[in-house]
Amino acid sequence: MDVLTALLLVHLIPVSTPKNGMSSKSRKRIMPDPVTEPPVTDPVYEALLYCNIPSVAERSMEGHAPHHFKLVSVHVFIRHGDRYPLYVIPKTKRPEIDCTLVANRKPYHPKLEAFISHMSKGSGASFESPLNSLPLYPNHPLCEMGELTQTGVVQHLQNGQLLRDIYLKKHKLLPNDWSADQLYLETTGKSRTLQSGLALLYGFLPDFDWKKIYFRHQPSALFCSGSCYCPVRNQYLEKEQRRQYLLRLKNSQLEKTYGEMAKIVDVPTKQLRAANPIDSMLCHFCHNVSFPCTRNGCVDMEHFKVIKTHQIEDERERREKKLYFGYSLLGAHPILNQTIGRMQRATEGRKEELFALYSAHDVTLSPVLSALGLSEARFPRFAARLIFELWQDREKPSEHSVRILYNGVDVTFHTSFCQDHHKRSPKPMCPLENLVRFVKRDMFVALGGSGTNYYDACHREGF
Numbered sequence: 049m050d051v052l053t054a055l056l057l058v059h060l061i062p063v064s065t066p067k068n069g070m071s072s073k074s075r076k077r078i079m080p081d082p083v084t085e086p087p088v089t090d091p092v093y094e095a096l097l098y099c100n101i102p103s104v105a106e107r108s109m110e111g112h113a114p115h116h117f118k119l120v121s122v123h124v125f126i127r128h129g130d131r132y133p134l135y136v137i138p139k140t141k142r143p144e145i146d147c148t149l150v151a152n153r154k155p156y157h158p159k160l161e162a163f164i165s166h167m168s169k170g171s172g173a174s175f176e177s178p179l180n181s182l183p184l185y186p187n188h189p190l191c192e193m194g195e196l197t198q199t200g201v202v203q204h205l206q207n208g209q210l211l212r213d214i215y216l217k218k219h220k221l222l223p224n225d226w227s228a229d230q231l232y233l234e235t236t237g238k239s240r241t242l243q244s245g246l247a248l249l250y251g252f253l254p255d256f257d258w259k260k261i262y263f264r265h266q267p268s269a270l271f272c273s274g275s276c277y278c279p280v281r282n283q284y285l286e287k288e289q290r291r292q293y294l295l296r297l298k299n300s301q302l303e304k305t306y307g308e309m310a311k312i313v314d315v316p317t318k319q320l321r322a323a324n325p326i327d328s329m330l331c332h333f334c335h336n337v338s339f340p341c342t343r344n345g346c347v348d349m350e351h352f353k354v355i356k357t358h359q360i361e362d363e364r365e366r367r368e369k370k371l372y373f374g375y376s377l378l379g380a381h382p383i384l385n386q387t388i389g390r391m392q393r394a395t396e397g398r399k400e401e402l403f404a405l406y407s408a409h410d411v412t413l414s415p416v417l418s419a420l421g422l423s424e425a426r427f428p429r430f431a432a433r434l435i436f437e438l439w440q441d442r443e444k445p446s447e448h449s450v451r452i453l454y455n456g457v458d459v460t461f462h463t464s465f466c467q468d469h470h471k472r473s474p475k476p477m478c479p480l481e482n483l484v485r486f487v488k489r490d491m492f493v494a495l496g497g498s499g500t501n502y503y504d505a506c507h508r509e510g511f
């Protein structure tokens with residue numbers, strides 16, 4: 049299949065239209081049922097989901113709750129939108145993609161023009177250092193490495209607008225005279241995450257007033273703030289990388305493919321592999337730009353399929369071997385701990401930080417998903433969103449509940465801390481206590497050691 053045919057297929061992906069409750073179709077798309085459905089392994093279909101090409105507005109399950117529930121706070125984790133590759137395929141021309149924003153070029157968004165004009169007027173003092181030095185929107189006629197594209201901006205304008213319709217218009221999360229301290233905004237120091245966060249907020253907020261925006265800088269992709277030192281986490285990661293390496297060696301078709309591609313671009317196989325060609329190939333694929341050619345031939349769709357299929361197999365083995373799970377429990381603890389802290393303050397009636405946005409990376413979302421036990425969840429696509437909603441039962445005001453949504457799908461009862469609850473209770477959400485108990489204690493029990501807190505679990509001897 050060529051890139052064009054593959055791209056046309058994107059329009060055939062079903063968009064579900066659930067009215068009440070989740071349709072089984074939408075669940076299948078994101079969370080294939082491992083019992084009744086064979087795992088989806090079509091590499092081209094998976095790649096298209098990963099691209100997340102903006103098309104018709106999608107339906108989502110955010111904000112669905114019975115009438116007697118009141119929305120208290122919302123915590124949003126996003127991956128940045130579509131970006132230019134981080135690596136080049138050696139000795140080939142890099143894909144010609146224009147990262148300037150042009151309101152009448154596809155993909156469109158009704159707010160794109162206003163976004164450009166607002167951002168180009170500059171920001172004042174809305175960012176913690178060193179974020180001040182980053183451009184507010186992508187602006188290079190030939191994208192720089194890792195730069196957010198127009199597609200990436202549109203993806204997050206769309207996310208923002210969707211969340212605005214649900215959380216602001218429907219559930220009145222923020223009062224009309226909302227102020228800066230009702231938002232909590234944090235981003236890593238890359239232009240693509242800052243710009244993704246700005247695009248989402250521009251779509252979300254009724255009035256984007258720079259005086260009410262303050263982005264904090266997060267130096268770690270794990271968002272672990274002051275708790276990043278964790279030797280056992282690093283040991284899990286080393287073992288996980290070893291597993292990955294051994295799986296690759298076993299795949300002779302993959303080795304053959306790398307060999308062929310290395311011949312085409314005329315570099316040693318090792319050098320080609322180190323250049324992580326799938327990252328660049330995905331950019332060609334998502335942007336309908338043909339794969340690179342040299343006088344020795346062309347990189348083609350068959351190469352792409354082999355590497356992408358291997359990625360899918362790697363993710364499957366990663367789930368089985370559980371090393372990544374250990375890494376994830378420790379890696380995600382600090383940010384989950386911060387999130388429950390924020391939720392608990394909100395249950396005490398504090399009106400600050402009602403909407404928290406963490407603008408992050410695949411390596412941020414992936415450990416959080418794994419730690420929560422959402423092992424069937426797909427790898428975070430461009431502009432993926434993971435949302436924690438906190439609700440209060442008006443009929444029993446002391447009771448608070450959470451819902452967890454991944455790309456618009458309600459995955460609350462797929463999490464390890466709420467699977468059993470689902471079977472016992474007719475309530476459509478999970479008691480906040482379950483999440484709190486999980487973060488404070490059960491995460492460490494799941495690690496299997498004797499540690500009962502983060503510090504002990506991170507410093508376990510003889511692991």
Ligand SMILES: *[C@@H]1O[C@H](CO)[C@@H](O)[C@H](O)[C@H]1NC(C)=O
Nearest residue numbers: 051052055056335336337338
């Ligand atoms: C992909 O690119 C080709 C030209 O290379 C163009 O004819 C086609 O319309 C494009 N397809 C999509 C879906 O944009």
Ligand SMILES: *[C@@H]1O[C@H](CO)[C@@H](O)[C@H](O)[C@H]1NC(C)=O
Nearest residue numbers: 275381382385386389502503
């Ligand atoms: C967890 O959060 C509490 C405050 O809510 C804080 O005192 C504690 O240090 C945090 N622990 C870790 C490991 O981040």
